[in-house]
Amino acid sequence: MREPDPAIAATCPMRGSDDRRTAVISGLGAGPEITRDAQGAWIIRSLSLARQVLKSTATRQAGFAAESMDPLPASIKRPVIFLEGHVHNEMRRGTARYFTPRAVAENYHLPMSALADRLVAELIARGSANMDDLGLELAMTMTAQIVGLTETGITGMAKILDRMVQPIRMQPRHPLYPLVQMIHGRVTFLRFYVAHVRPSIRARRKQPRDDVISHLISIGYDNPSIAIETATYAPAGMSTTREFMSLTVWHFLDRPALKARFLASTDEEKRSILEEILRLEPVVSQLMRRTLEDIELQAEAETVTVPKGALIRIDTRAANHDPAVTECPFALNPDRTLDTNMTRAVLTFGDGIHRCPGIYVALQESAIFLSKLLAVPNLRAAAAPQLRHNPQVGYELRNFTLITRPA
Numbered sequence: 592m593r594e595p596d597p598a599i600a601a602t603c604p605m606r607g608s609d610d611r612r613t614a615v616i617s618g619l620g621a622g623p624e625i626t627r628d629a630q631g632a633w634i635i636r637s638l639s640l641a642r643q644v645l646k647s648t649a650t651r652q653a654g655f656a657a658e659s660m661d662p663l664p665a666s667i668k669r670p671v672i673f674l675e676g677h678v679h680n681e682m683r684r685g686t687a688r689y690f691t692p693r694a695v696a697e698n699y700h701l702p703m704s705a706l707a708d709r710l711v712a713e714l715i716a717r718g719s720a721n722m723d724d725l726g727l728e729l730a731m732t733m734t735a736q737i738v739g740l741t742e743t744g745i746t747g748m749a750k751i752l753d754r755m756v757q758p759i760r761m762q763p764r765h766p767l768y769p770l771v772q773m774i775h776g777r778v779t780f781l782r783f784y785v786a787h788v789r790p791s792i793r794a795r796r797k798q799p800r801d802d803v804i805s806h807l808i809s810i811g812y813d814n815p816s817i818a819i820e821t822a823t824y825a826p827a828g829m830s831t832t833r834e835f836m837s838l839t840v841w842h843f844l845d846r847p848a849l850k851a852r853f854l855a856s857t858d859e860e861k862r863s864i865l866e867e868i869l870r871l872e873p874v875v876s877q878l879m880r881r882t883l884e885d886i887e888l889q890a891e892a893e894t895v896t897v898p899k900g901a902l903i904r905i906d907t908r909a910a911n912h913d914p915a916v917t918e919c920p921f922a923l924n925p926d927r928t929l930d931t932n933m934t935r936a937v938l939t940f941g942d943g944i945h946r947c948p949g950i951y952v953a954l955q956e957s958a959i960f961l962s963k964l965l966a967v968p969n970l971r972a973a974a975a976p977q978l979r980h981n982p983q984v985g986y987e988l989r990n991f992t993l994i995t996r997p998a
């Protein structure tokens with residue numbers, strides 16, 4: 592069994608050896624290092640195999656409905672997350688400057704801090720607030736700045752994007768499900784384009800700025816291709832960071848010692864604590880790839896050949912808890928040692944060419960906001976948030992009300 596089961600937590604010498612909160616709704620379940628599911632897809636649970644797949648040049652992106660774009664004409668450019676090879680490298684190189692620690696410090700630190708101050712001041716004035724709303728506004732505002740979606744209102748845009756990643760309310764087995772889902776997707780996308788993307792493109796065609804949309808215009812992207820790229824960036828940056836911030840607040844509010852340690856830490860230590868929470872509870876629960884030719888994977892006991900055309904599902908949660916990499920993997924322990932050359936968040940931000948460019952943005956914006964929020968006197972949760980699973984994102988926390996009035 593690769594995914595350490597509760598028996599491992601029970602034998603762990605540390606106190607509080609199973610601190611996971613989202614495990615009940617996320618992940619592909621316990622099982623061997625490599626196996627196949629009922630549909631024939633290959634399930635991977637060890638960090639070593641996951642990295643071999645993500646670093647292979649003989650695979651292509653198969654997550655986030657990548658293959659649904661295959662029938663579209665070649666004139667419509669694919670978003671970066673669906674590109675491979677040279678074109679992908681070029682796009683990452685062209686946009687890397689928006690994501691460096693220096694860019695984040697110089698361009699976004701002040702607006703992040705000002706927005707966090709306002710949201711925390713409003714929470715104190717009202718005495719309560721919904722953490723899912725605070726996280727949505729914060730994550731959407733920062734992502735919108737990087738992408739260049741700054742001509743229209745953040746709240747309306749965040750709501751449309753949230754609708755884009757929510758499954759439709761219909762039984763997936765219903766015969767009309769695929770049709771209704773397609774119509775829902777297209778209508779939501781069109782609303783996003785007309786209300787938010789088109790005004791931003793117009794403004795930047797007149798006066799370019801330092802953001803992703805201006806870069807896309809400079810390399811000749813047309814409006815539909817820009818719209819598709821922004822519709823990928825926006826949920827990628829918004830939904831993940833929003834859920835992560837809510838989860839972190841939930842953990843901190845129940846652990847006064849960890850909260851005090853976080854508040855007293857340097858910026859670097861804060862990021863390290865946040866990465867440990869992300870290792871324990873990765874937001875995106877699976878990464879998917881399709882093999883372009885037969886690939887050989889070196890498992891613990893044998894070499895496994897995955898044939899051309901196979902679908903691979905990587906369980907990020909299991910890889911982050913790989914017992915070969917760390918001890919007591921279910922414990923929230925910022926002082927843990929990890930036997931890997933990866934960051935402390937392990938596979939939470941992916942690996943290989945598609946590794947998330949927004950890591951530093953997400954960690955920095957969370958550290959700034961949480962430093963201000965957790966310092967609010969009498970801050971507590973009205974009740975535990977409702978947990979649910981979104982197949983496109985991972986875990987979601989809703990109805991998470993924070994209160995600041997004395998008990």
Ligand code: HEM
Nearest residue numbers: 671672827828831832835874875939940941945947949953
């Ligand atoms: C806690 C927050 C975040 C998490 C957990 C996260 C997670 C991930 C993961 C796992 C991938 C790799 C997907 C794959 O390999 O199939 C990814 C890719 C990506 N992320 Fe993030 N992300 C976060 C924040 C952000 C932010 C803030 C932005 C932008 C503002 C962003 C933009 C992207 C983009 C554009 C890609 C595609 C990169 C490529 O394919 O080359 N992410 N993210």
